[in-house]
Amino acid sequence: xxxxxxxxxxxxxxxxxxxxxxxxxxxxxxxxxxxxxxxxxxxxxxxxxxxxxxxxxxxxxxxxxxxxxxxxxxxxxxxxxxxxxxxxxxxxxxxxxxxxxxxxxxxxxxxxxxxxxxxxxxxxxxxxxxxxxxxxxxxxxxxxxxxxxxxxxxxxxxxxxxxxxxxxxxxxxxxxxxxxxxxxxxxxxxxxxxxxxxxxxxxxxxxxxxxxxxxxxxxxxxxxxxxxxxxxxxxxxxxxxxxxxxxxxxxxxxxxxxxxxxxxxxxxxxxxxxxxxxxxxxxxxxxxxxxxxxxx
Amino acid sequence: xxxxxxxxxxxxxxxxxxxxxxxxxxxxxxxxxxxxxxxxxxxxxxxxxxxxxxxxxxxxxxxxxxxxxxxxxxxxxxxxxxxxxxxxxxxxxxxxxxxxxxxxxxxxxxxxxxxxxxxxxxxxxxxxxxxxxxxxxxxxxxxxxxxxxxxxxxxxxxxxxxxxxxxxxxxxxxxxxxxxxxxxxxxxxxxxxxxxxxxxxxxxxxxxxxxxxxxxxxxxxxxxxxxxxxxxxxxxxxxxxxxxxxxxxxxxxxxxxxxxxxxxxxxxxxxxxxxxxxxxxxxxxxxxxxxxxxxxxxxxxxxxxx
Numbered sequence: 001x002x003x004x005x006x007x008x009x010x011x012x013x014x015x016x017x018x019x020x021x022x023x024x025x026x027x028x029x030x031x032x033x034x035x036x037x038x039x040x041x042x043x044x045x046x047x048x049x050x051x052x053x054x055x056x057x058x059x060x061x062x063x064x065x066x067x068x069x070x071x072x073x074x075x076x077x078x079x080x081x082x083x084x085x086x087x088x089x090x091x092x093x094x095x096x097x098x099x100x101x102x103x104x105x106x107x108x109x110x111x112x113x114x115x116x117x118x119x120x121x122x123x124x125x126x127x128x129x130x131x132x133x134x135x136x137x138x139x140x141x142x143x144x145x146x147x148x149x150x151x152x153x154x155x156x157x158x159x160x161x162x163x164x165x166x167x168x169x170x171x172x173x174x175x176x177x178x179x180x181x182x183x184x185x186x187x188x189x190x191x192x193x194x195x196x197x198x199x200x201x202x203x204x205x206x207x208x209x210x211x212x213x214x215x216x217x218x219x220x221x222x223x224x225x226x227x228x229x230x231x232x233x234x235x236x237x238x239x240x241x242x243x244x245x246x247x248x249x250x251x252x253x254x255x256x257x258x259x260x261x262x263x264x265x266x267x268x269x270x271x272x273x274x275x276x277x278x279x280x281x282x283x284x285x286x287x288x289x290x291x292x293x294x295x296x
Numbered sequence: 297x298x299x300x301x302x303x304x305x306x307x308x309x310x311x312x313x314x315x316x317x318x319x320x321x322x323x324x325x326x327x328x329x330x331x332x333x334x335x336x337x338x339x340x341x342x343x344x345x346x347x348x349x350x351x352x353x354x355x356x357x358x359x360x361x362x363x364x365x366x367x368x369x370x371x372x373x374x375x376x377x378x379x380x381x382x383x384x385x386x387x388x389x390x391x392x393x394x395x396x397x398x399x400x401x402x403x404x405x406x407x408x409x410x411x412x413x414x415x416x417x418x419x420x421x422x423x424x425x426x427x428x429x430x431x432x433x434x435x436x437x438x439x440x441x442x443x444x445x446x447x448x449x450x451x452x453x454x455x456x457x458x459x460x461x462x463x464x465x466x467x468x469x470x471x472x473x474x475x476x477x478x479x480x481x482x483x484x485x486x487x488x489x490x491x492x493x494x495x496x497x498x499x500x501x502x503x504x505x506x507x508x509x510x511x512x513x514x515x516x517x518x519x520x521x522x523x524x525x526x527x528x529x530x531x532x533x534x535x536x537x538x539x540x541x542x543x544x545x546x547x548x549x550x551x552x553x554x555x556x557x558x559x560x561x562x563x564x565x566x567x568x569x570x571x572x573x574x575x576x577x578x579x580x581x582x583x584x585x586x587x588x589x590x591x592x593x594x595x596x597x598x599x600x601x602x
Contacts, residue, residue: 137310137311137314140311140315140582140586141311141314141315141318141579142315142537142540142575142579142582144544145541145559145574145575145578145579146318146319146322146575148544148559148560148563149319149322149323149563150322225436229438232438232440233438233545236440237544237545237548238564249440252440252441252444255444256443256444256549259444259448260452263448266444266445266448270437270441273438273441274433274436274437274438274441277435277436277437277438278433278436281432281436282432
C-alpha cells in the first residue's frame, strides 16, 4: 500500500491515475467517511438555506412564546429560548458562524503554515534550524490562554477570532509541510528547475507547494473541527461572537443555563456541534487512510 | 543522560521568558486600565495609585521588576480582590484545580490505556469497533458540551449526583467534573494506545517472544506494553495542556472554586495582575511538565540518543 502511494505521489503521469483519483477511489470505499461527507453536505445546505423555511428571524423575540417546547404547528421546530427566540433559526445561524470561522481560520493557518514550512524546508541549513527552533518555542505556549486574553483585551470582533485562531493553528501545518519539503527538494524536477536558474520562491510556489497538497488536505480536514472547537470554546465563555448574533458554542452556553426547564435549548445546538465535529473527524481519518496509509 | 537533561533544561528558559514577555506586553498593550471606573478618579489620586503599583515607570523597567518579583514567587497584588496578592489567590485556587485535573489525568491514562490495549488485542472484533466508535464520539463532543449533558442526565433527570459546587468536599461532587474533563482524553489515549499496540504486536521482537514459547501474559506485559506506551507518554504533555485549558470551562460550569474560574473572572474584570499571574503560572507548569515528559520519554525509549 505504502509503496503504491509513494509511486503515485512522485510520478502521477506514469500511472495514468493521479493521486487524487486514486485517493477518491479509496475514500469512496470507506463507508464511514462517505456517510460523514453526506451528512456534512446536508448540514451545510441546511445551515445556508434552512433559515428561509422558518417564518422567524434569528433575533426576533416572540414574547408570547417564551421557552416553548419544539412544536411544528407554531413554526418553532426546535422550540424557543428564554426570551422567545426561535432555536431552529438560531442554531442554523450559529452554524453559519461556526462553519465560516472553521473554514476561514483554517485557511489562515494553512497559508501561514505552508509559507513558513516550505521556506524552512527548502532553504534548509541555518534558516531551517532557526525557523524550526522558533516553532518549537511557540509550540510550548499555552495559546488558548493568549487567545482568551486577546479576546478580552481587544473586544470581541469576528475578524480577530479568525486571525487569532488561524495564528495559533499553523504550527502543526508548518512542521508537516517542512518535512515533506525536505524530501521533495531532492527530487529531479526541483534540481532541473534549479539548474535552469528559477528563483527559489518561484520553485517553492510552482514545484514544491502543488506537491504538498495531498498531505495538506488531510490536515485541513482535521484542522477545521479543531478550529470550530476553539471558536465554540470562546463563545461558550462569552468571548466569541456578540449578541444577537450567535454561534454553536454560545447557544450551548445559553442552553446549559436553561436546561432544567427547557432541555431543547441545550440539546439541539449540542447535537449540531457534535455531529459536525464527528463528521469532520471521520472524513479526516478516511482521507488520511486514503492518501497516506502508513501515516504516523 | 545528565547532559541531555541539562541541555533540555537550559533550552526551556527562552520559552519561559518569551511566554512571560508575551503575556506582560500583551496586557499592557490593551486599551483601558485597571483603574478605569464609571466615575473617573481625580487625577492626583490616580497618579498616586499608578505610582504605588509602579505603573508610572517605563515599560522595560516594569517588566524587569515583574521578572524579579516572579523569581521570588511574588506575582504582585490583585487589582480586584483588594486584600489579596495574586500569589495567595493562586495558592487557594490551584489545589482545587490540581485535584480535579490530576484525577482526570489519572482516569484518562488508566482507562484509555487499558481500553485501547484491549481493542488492539481483539483487532476488528465487535469490541474493537465499539471502542473505536465510542472514542470517536468522545473526541467529537467537547467537554463543555459533555458537562451540561451529564448534569442534565445524572443530576437533573436521575438525581444521582450533585450538579455543581464542591459542597462538603465529598467525592460525589467531584465525579461529574472529573469525568467530563477526562472523557475526551480517555478517547484520545485509547485511540493512541490501540494504534501503537497494533503496530508493536506485528513487530519482529514480539513474534520472537511468541516463538520462544513465552505465555501471552509475559509477551504483552514484558515486551509489548512498554514500546506501545511511548506515544502515550509523549502525548501526556499536550494532554496536560488540554486538561488545564478544559478545566477553565469545567470549573465555570460546575462552580468549582479553582484557578480556572479566577482566570475567566479576572479577564472579564480586567484584573491584569491576576490574569497575568494565572497565564504565567499555568504556562510555566505546562513548559516544565513538557520538559519532564521529554526526559521520561528519553529514559524509556532506548532509541533516543542524547
